[in-house]
Amino acid sequence: MTAPAHPEGAAGPATRPWYVSAGLALAAVALLLGLAWGAARLRSPYPFYGTAYPAGTQAAPFQGVAVQGGAARPFAFTPGAGGQATALFFGFTHCASICPLSLSYLNKARALLPAELRSKLNIVLVSVDPARDTPARLGEYVGFFGSGTGVRIPEPALGQVAQAYGVAYQKAELQGAAYQINHTTATYLIDARGQLRVLWDYTQLPQVERVKADLQYVLETP
Amino acid sequence: MPVPARLFILLLALLTACRPAPQAQAGPTATLTVEAARVVAVPPSVKETSVFGTLRNPGGRPLRLTGVQSPAADHAMLMVTRTDAQGRTGMQMTDALTVPAGGELVLSDTGDHIMLMGLRAPLREGEPVALTLTDDAGGTHTLQAPVVKP
Numbered sequence: 001m002t003a004p005a006h007p008e009g010a011a012g013p014a015t016r017p018w019y020v021s022a023g024l025a026l027a028a029v030a031l032l033l034g035l036a037w038g039a040a041r042l043r044s045p046y047p048f049y050g051t052a053y054p055a056g057t058q059a060a061p062f063q064g065v066a067v068q069g070g071a072a073r074p075f076a077f078t079p080g081a082g083g084q085a086t087a088l089f090f091g092f093t094h095c096a097s098i099c100p101l102s103l104s105y106l107n108k109a110r111a112l113l114p115a116e117l118r119s120k121l122n123i124v125l126v127s128v129d130p131a132r133d134t135p136a137r138l139g140e141y142v143g144f145f146g147s148g149t150g151v152r153i154p155e156p157a158l159g160q161v162a163q164a165y166g167v168a169y170q171k172a173e174l175q176g177a178a179y180q181i182n183h184t185t186a187t188y189l190i191d192a193r194g195q196l197r198v199l200w201d202y203t204q205l206p207q208v209e210r211v212k213a214d215l216q217y218v219l220e221t222p
Numbered sequence: 223m224p225v226p227a228r229l230f231i232l233l234l235a236l237l238t239a240c241r242p243a244p245q246a247q248a249g250p251t252a253t254l255t256v257e258a259a260r261v262v263a264v265p266p267s268v269k270e271t272s273v274f275g276t277l278r279n280p281g282g283r284p285l286r287l288t289g290v291q292s293p294a295a296d297h298a299m300l301m302v303t304r305t306d307a308q309g310r311t312g313m314q315m316t317d318a319l320t321v322p323a324g325g326e327l328v329l330s331d332t333g334d335h336i337m338l339m340g341l342r343a344p345l346r347e348g349e350p351v352a353l354t355l356t357d358d359a360g361g362t363h364t365l366q367a368p369v370v371k372p
Contacts, residue, residue, distance in 0.1 A: 097262065097272040097335060100271075141265055143265075144263075169310060172314075174313075177339040180313055181312070182306065
């Protein structure tokens with residue numbers, strides 16, 4: 001293949017070579033796309049898999065009793081204390097399907113994290129059934145599905161804590177069997193600064209890789 | 223109404239009348255196959271758990287399951303998962319779970335499943351739990367589901 005003798009058209013004034021024009025056009029498009037992407041990122045800095053909270057949403061502290069170091073002791077949850085993040089879930093031990101799976105998936109997602117981040121995340125289960133859930137029972141339950149803390153908060157304090165997190169729960173009688181509790185099934189992620197960052201519904205938890213990506217982002221950027 | 227249409231309707235009526243009425247028959251109807259059946263492992267102090275898996279109905283008629291029993295539990299129940307207007311999710315007993323003709327029914331924590339209440343002994347991981355499902359045609363379907371930690 002030979003190069004054309006006259007790259008510029010013989011007629012008319014000398015124009016820019018076509019490839020320069022094409023390059024400029026491409027650069028303009030890239031710049032526009034970059035600006036659009038930047039604007040989108042400014043509005044939503046990280047594309048969470050779960051539902052993101054507005055920046056600066058402070059998590060509520062609470063107090064209860066939990067098994068710690070083999071004995072039931074007062075447990076005070078101070079969001080972000082010790083630079084720790086917390087995955088907080090409200091459930092109960094007579095729960096036959098949702099709670100075991102939620103705890104199990106959260107533990108699996110945490111296990112996928114780099115080792116140095118794993119120790120920065122606590123898993124906490126608050127019981128919405130304080131009438132039947134003793135701290136010992138909660139401790140055994142949480143420990144069976146991984147590691148974490150099972151907290152008993154008596155009424156009426158439990159009602160206030162639940163309200164602070166937007167959790168609803170209600171006793172449901174079952175024919176010829178022990179009652180169940182219908183409850184909000186979200187898991188709340190609180191960062192090392194004590195802020196609510198994201199929540200996942202229990203139906204999202206099986207996607208452990210995506211939950212792990214959310215966890216990693218929040219742990220790395222408190 | 224044109225004649226062909228009348229004839230057609232008459233033919234339809236005749237066909238409907240001639241079809242034998244379905245009879246409820248005792249004994250097994252269609253065979254039910256099960257895949258990935260599992261009982262959720264729970265700690266010894268917990269007396270209730272769930273059974274998940276996929277039920278398949280190769281038969282030409284929907285299979286309406288109306289009962290379940292297990293020697294491992296005092297009660298076994300057919301359950302549905304429901305979320306109310308306040309966002310509270312929970313289980314409710316149901317009279318029947320239907321496996322569609324030539325289709326499947328997935329039993330899971332987010333939907334229909336079987337619940338075992340009053341476990342008679344602590345479950346051990348890996349051990350099989352026997353379950354007997356009954357359908358509304360009098361058929362029984364026995365399956366084994368191993369205990370699996372989720």
